[in-house]
Amino acid sequence: MRRSKAVWLVAAVSAFALVATACGGGDEAESGRRSVVRFAFAPDPVIDWLNDQGIIPEYEDKWNVRLVTTSTWDEFTFFAGGHGDIVSMATYETPLLEQETGIETVTFGAYNNLRVPVFVRSDSPAQTLEDLQGATIGVPSTVSSTIVWGMFVKDWYGLDFCIERPDGSDCADYDLREGDHFANMDLLLRGELDACVCIPEAAFPYWRTGEVRALYEPTSAPWQLYEEMYAPGHKGINGNNFVARADWFDSHPNEVAFFLDLWERGIQEWQEHQEEIIRTYPQHFAVEDEADVDFAVQYMQEYDFFAPTVYLDEQWVENETKVYGLMQATGWMDPDAEIPRFEVVEPSEP
Structure with a gap:
């Protein structure tokens, strides 16, 4: 998510040439083996916490699904090249992915609001x-x-x-x-x-x-300004949503449910252990000196840019997708471009 559109497209085409087919999780599940979800994600304190607390294996056993993560700052190319099933992507970048690659996507989970002042x-x-x-x-x-x-x-x-x-x-x-x-x-x-x-x-x-x-x-922060100016009461616009290829999303309901269940636990862990997580992984907040760590803790308590829940609802989707009208009106999105697909998935059990 840090490259120009032209570079994105070249990288994506090159990656597609290297990977003719992308393996999915459904066939493995049907054969009785544990299915796999491939997830590309930038370095993140919550996923480190979930790993270190042994929570990920707990949910893998619960759902009979294995999560394979790739830590990368270039999630776009990884995903566009067919190397991942799910990626973290901003609300406002999804139309660019679809336009430049032809990939149809589904946004099905929320994670971080755009925090960049x-x-x-x-x-x-x-x-x-x-x-x-x-x-x-x-x-x-x-x-x-x-x-x-x-x-x-x-x-x-x-x-x-x-x-x-x-x-x-x-x-x-x-x-x-x-x-x-x-x-x-x-x-x-x-x-x-x-x-x-x-x-x-x-x-x-x-x-x-x-x-x-x-x-x-x-x-x-942009998420605060978007709420103030365009969508009162809405906690968005998001810099990190959970996005999948539409064909994968439609054919892997169990894997989608597993992923959301796991990340809902992650958000709950963040809410309950926020200060401990920051102090355990200060490198994710680019702080080392104790006074700077304290400042990071205070900032996150006052301006927490994590979504309150991973699960979307219809009202949230309506307010979040208003941004596409603003993008079109200001020339950042083609007026005739299709609005990316968002899906509300209810919590479920295996």
């Missing part, structure tokens, strides 16, 4: 992105959270916040520089960037000491 140095006079017109701003990619800030800026101020417009033409309202979250934060601190769209983890040590601040505080 815009940071400036504390001495900056800017209060909004409108104040930063013409500025040099670091972004993680041409897509990803840049899409969401791009549609916000277009809708609110009529400006183009992008490296290139979806039609391929240049953007002139901002000088956006693509780079890693942590590298961009360093460039911001050194004065080589005027602002950066960076994950809060990259800012924790400097946010704590007052060297940087986020625009639009106290609702600085």
Whole structure:
């Protein structure tokens, strides 16, 4: 989820050429053997906790399903190449996957809200992105959270916040520089960037000491702004949903139920042991110093970007998919593009 659409497409086509067929779990289940769910996921504290607490084997035995995980920051290519059954993907990126690869998807679970604010140095006079017109701003990619800030800026101020417009033409309202979250934060601190769209983890040590601040505080994260401006009472827009190929989803109801049951337990564990998880796996929050760990704990208690449940309901889907209308209205999605498929799956037992 960190590559330009053109690179995505090349990588996906190459991967498809290498993998002619993708093995699924249904045939194994029908033959009496334990079926397999292949899941590609970026490094995550909850899955580490589930592993270390012995919870994953418990659910594998319960459902007679084996979870095979691949830890990767490039879930898109892994999934598009047929190497995975389920992937973590943002609500606003799913249409790009379908458009560029022709893969039909189903979004069937929620996990993380989009948490990436815009940071400036504390001495900056800017209060909004409108104040930063013409500025040099670091972004993680041409897509990803840049899409969401791009549609916000277009809708609110009529400006183009992008490296290139979806039609391929240049953007002139901002000088956006693509780079890693942590590298961009360093460039911001050194004065080589005027602002950066960076994950809060990259800012924790400097946010704590007052060297940087986020625009639009106290609702600085996109999920908070989306709720405030477009969908009152809705906890979205999501940077991580659970997404499967439509053909796999339709033919593997037991594996889908297993996966959701396991991750619902994961969210429950997070809710019950949040501070312990952060202190056990501080590397996932990019903190090491005890004061920074304390800051991360406090931040997550106040601005928890985990979904309250993995299970979708119709009201949540209705509010979440409103973003596609906003994407179309601001030029980030083709007006005639199909709305990606979302499915509500009720909790069940094997």
